[in-house]
Amino acid sequence: xxxxxxxxxxxxxxxxxxxxxxxxxxxxxxxxxxxxxxxxxxxxxxxxxxxxxxxxxxxxxxxxxxxxxxxxxxxxxxxxxxxxxxxxxxxxxxxxxxxxxxxxxxxxxxxxxxxxxxxxxxxxxxxxxxxxxxxxxxxxxxxxxxxxxxxxxxxxxxxxxxxxxxxxxxxxxxxxxxxxxxxxxxxxxxxxxxxxxxxxxxxxxxxxxxxxxxxxxxxxxxxxxxxxxxxxxxxxxxxxxxxxxxxxxxxxxxxxxxxxxxxxxxxxxxxxxxxxxxxxxxxxxxxxxxxxxxxxxxxxxxxxxxxxxxxxxxxxxxxxxxxxxxxxxxxxxxxxxxxxxxxxxxxxxxxxxxxxxx
Amino acid sequence: xxxxxxxxxxxxxxxxxxxxxxxxxxxxxxxxxxxxxxxxxxxxxxxxxxxxxxxxxxxxxxxxxxxxxxxxxxxxxxxxxxxxxxxxxxxxxxxxxxxxxxxxxxxxxxxx
Numbered sequence: 001x002x003x004x005x006x007x008x009x010x011x012x013x014x015x016x017x018x019x020x021x022x023x024x025x026x027x028x029x030x031x032x033x034x035x036x037x038x039x040x041x042x043x044x045x046x047x048x049x050x051x052x053x054x055x056x057x058x059x060x061x062x063x064x065x066x067x068x069x070x071x072x073x074x075x076x077x078x079x080x081x082x083x084x085x086x087x088x089x090x091x092x093x094x095x096x097x098x099x100x101x102x103x104x105x106x107x108x109x110x111x112x113x114x115x116x117x118x119x120x121x122x123x124x125x126x127x128x129x130x131x132x133x134x135x136x137x138x139x140x141x142x143x144x145x146x147x148x149x150x151x152x153x154x155x156x157x158x159x160x161x162x163x164x165x166x167x168x169x170x171x172x173x174x175x176x177x178x179x180x181x182x183x184x185x186x187x188x189x190x191x192x193x194x195x196x197x198x199x200x201x202x203x204x205x206x207x208x209x210x211x212x213x214x215x216x217x218x219x220x221x222x223x224x225x226x227x228x229x230x231x232x233x234x235x236x237x238x239x240x241x242x243x244x245x246x247x248x249x250x251x252x253x254x255x256x257x258x259x260x261x262x263x264x265x266x267x268x269x270x271x272x273x274x275x276x277x278x279x280x281x282x283x284x285x286x287x288x289x290x291x292x293x294x295x296x297x298x299x300x301x302x303x304x305x306x307x308x309x310x311x312x313x314x315x316x317x318x319x320x321x322x323x324x325x326x327x328x329x330x331x332x333x334x335x336x337x338x339x340x341x342x343x344x345x346x347x348x349x350x351x352x353x354x355x356x357x358x
Numbered sequence: 359x360x361x362x363x364x365x366x367x368x369x370x371x372x373x374x375x376x377x378x379x380x381x382x383x384x385x386x387x388x389x390x391x392x393x394x395x396x397x398x399x400x401x402x403x404x405x406x407x408x409x410x411x412x413x414x415x416x417x418x419x420x421x422x423x424x425x426x427x428x429x430x431x432x433x434x435x436x437x438x439x440x441x442x443x444x445x446x447x448x449x450x451x452x453x454x455x456x457x458x459x460x461x462x463x464x465x466x467x468x469x470x
Contacts, residue, residue, distance in 0.1 A: 172433060172435075176436075177435065219428065221427055221431050222431055224431035225402075226430075229432070232433055278371070344360070
């Protein structure tokens with residue numbers, strides 16, 4: 001039991017698990033029910049409504065993954081992040097990113113990880129990037145990092161100083177569900193961190209310091225209606241802990257990496273893929289995030305989205321690295337798709353900003 | 359056809375097919391069903407819990423499957439779900455026991 005628990009505290013990479021490898025994940029996603037014709041492939045499905053090949057619209061979001069290291073090992077993590085991941089963006093790559101940030105047409109800069117705060121150059125990067133004056137500057141913080149070590153205690157003030165938009169994961173308003181997905185003790189630390197963010201003005205009614213929460217289902221099911229969930233979260237967090245936040249983003253778990261591993265191990269994979277395909281919403285295809293986003297990996301390579309980054313599917317363009325970035329050339333490409341993409345088109349759709357279709 | 363079972367989980371996905379043999383009635387039923395579960399004087403969340411309790415008292419495996427999943431999707435906790443099932447069980451048990459009064463009445467009438 002203890003051995004099992006210890007294993008769960010390690011990334012799939014550390015465990016040398018089969019699904020740590022992108023090619024194994026893609027193989028799984030292309031075979032079985034999709035190869036025998038039981039379910040249509042994603043390309044077949046979007047072709048029905050004339051969306052194949054999927055093409056970018058205007059670039060709006062530049063998402064930069066500054067490293068896969070994290071203080072948590074969440075069961076559903078599509079990054080397979082954890083303390084044992086050593087892939088961290090260097091200052092040199094950050095300098096290349098800064099050049100792009102200064103000149104991009106994107107209105108949103110979105111820093112993610114791992115826990116982005118664990119990158120040793122994180123604060124310098126935020127300071128420099130904030131000078132570019134991008135309209136919406138997001139940092140995806142897992143909350144517990146704020147309470148993980150003294151050196152992070154001042155993060156709420158740091159975020160405030162640079163007018164950072166904080167987006168944080170919170171799978172439920174109860175301890176049991178949260179800790180089950182994100183690890184023992186995560187709930188209490190997250191609550192404390194949220195209270196500290198509130199204390200400096202984040203998430204308060206009318207405050208320009210934006211604090212949004214991300215909800216991921218804690219199991220093999222799809223998220224419910226985002227608006228209703230937000231209402232329930234707000235009521236419970238306010239009543240139980242006096243916590244305020246602005247919006248809740250309901251995000252579907254995509255069947256890759258640790259979540260794929262979980263689906264297979266729990267014998268939920270096929271049913272989950274059926275649920276995703278059945279919930280396919282053509283309206284969501286028009287607004288999937290890969291159409292207006294470029295994702296940059298820790299080593300500077302470019303991807304259609306963070307999920308394709310984890311599947312090592314680089315953009316289908318002659319420009320593949322931040323050092324040679326050219327927005328016009330990049331925008332003239334076909335988006336690479338596979339069956340994991342059904343996760344972004346199920347129900348109300350799903351993106352890093354939550355639901356995409358009404 | 360299911361091989362050896364009266365109940366096949368795959369049949370739940372085919373529920374909509376009942377309209378094939380009676381289009382108008384089937385469609386009217388599903389329209390009504392959808393309307394019933396919309397937000398109203400009761401929230402959709404409360405309705406989901408009622409449905410879960412009734413699913414158990416009716417011992418409908420399809421409904422239990424559907425409303426366990428529906429509850430999870432709505433963020434309903436395990437504790438809330440189990441309490442709803444107990445409400446169903448209490449009413450079901452109470453409904454049995456309250457008939458004991460009928461038995462008592464009958465026995466009291468017949469016995470000297």
